[in-house]
Amino acid sequence: MVTNHDGPIIRKLAAVPTATGLAARLGVAHLERSGINPAPLLSRSGLSKADLSNHTRISVLSQIELLGQISLATKDAWTGLTLAQDFDLREIGMLYYVAASSQTLGDALRRIERYARVGNEALTVQVEKTSACRIRLSYTGVPRHLDRHQMECFVFALLRVCRQITGKKLAPIKASFVHHRSGNLDKMRRLFGCDIEFDAYADEMHFDPTVLALPLVNADPFLNEIMTQMSEEALSVRTTNTSPFRTLVENTIAPLLPHAEASARVVSRRLGMSERTFARRLAEEDLSFGEILNQMRRDMAIRYLEEDNLQASQIAWLLGFHQSSSFSHACRRWTGKSPSEFRLR
Structure with a gap:
């Protein structure tokens, strides 16, 4: 890992x-x-x-x-x-x-x-x-x-x-x-x-x-x-490696984030499922849409914060947050630090 x-x-x-x-x-x-x-x-x-x-x-x-x-x-x-x-x-x-x-x-x-x-x-x-x-x-x-x-x-x-x-x-x-x-x-x-x-x-x-x-x-x-x-x-x-369902969901979410369209409704539609079927598939693997979205945002936030030319407001937009303050709160939850404190470290 x-x-x-x-x-x-x-x-x-x-x-x-x-x-x-x-x-x-x-x-x-x-x-x-x-x-x-x-x-x-x-x-x-x-x-x-x-x-x-x-x-x-x-x-x-x-x-x-x-x-x-x-x-x-x-x-x-x-x-x-x-x-x-x-x-x-x-x-x-x-x-x-x-x-x-x-x-x-x-x-x-x-x-x-x-x-x-x-x-x-x-x-x-x-x-x-x-x-x-x-x-x-x-x-x-x-x-x-x-x-x-x-x-x-x-x-x-x-x-x-x-x-x-x-x-x-x-x-x-x-x-x-x-x-x-x-x-x-x-x-x-x-x-x-x-x-x-x-x-x-x-x-x-x-x-x-x-x-x-x-x-x-x-x-x-x-x-x-x-x-x-x-x-x-x-x-x-060649051995065929079937994509785990979580990865399939992540790869569907990724291009939706900057457009603030990363919702269970949109993702399920793109995967050709009803929201109910989508939720059931996630539950079968002990997953939730919110968990996947939160983990993705955390991973991407850490990468973006390492880029000096990106402002916190830009990162918030890239991650699909409607307000910079929401991103700041999430960053503290993920890392224990504000975006500026994380960059200083």
Whole structure:
């Protein structure tokens, strides 16, 4: 279990999703280039250098925690983008090759949609083709509100893949992330080539639908057939980690908080349940909606209070409190300190 200053924020799940650990390996290499010993950070994240060197599958939760630790150690608020910016995309492995050998970008995205979980069991990719091509990423089995660096790394790496396999400097029409960001966003806008929305309802990129027909520079039907077969075999042997109901509820609540819409009524509707059925499902797991909402707000408040550029009134809004005083009272209940006292510590 991973802890922060005042107690556990990442709970041990019944079936923790695993990943190949590419983002973690990129992070460790970045630390070493920066002259920082990765061992203490790996230890705090429940990992070892041997795990990464041997390409052992690792907990997705541990990878999320490690990227957060790297951000603090390097004082780089954009760690996910830093890691995704320059690495050789072939390091992604099977998923890259099954996409790159496809005929069109649409074909490649369908391969990524199907096989993304081979690389990271928590990751779900959905490609929707309506008036725009919408590529949405989400987590199952992992609380989304505990992460920002891994998701930013994934989304930008996916954009780089689309650019490399088409040989074109593709730019989304728009991109959005569930988590909060403030301050200067010029770096992210420059890398993506579009405006970025934060505190959104989904992690996604929108493209003109015509990009789906773009031919790929290394299309190879024979290689693609082999890679598709290998990907199917890998998918069939991967253990499916069903998302615990609590995590499903948390990931539904997270994008609703800044919009003050995190109520049992709204969440149950988004989950396709009546409020009565929703309450019964929670009770079956000895949970309550209020308990989950309170724990999430506590976890996120501690993270936000570590960001100097966020005022208490802004944090109150991000957490869905109608008044700053309500957030201050809650902070005292969670930590025994007011927001300003917690920051001084």
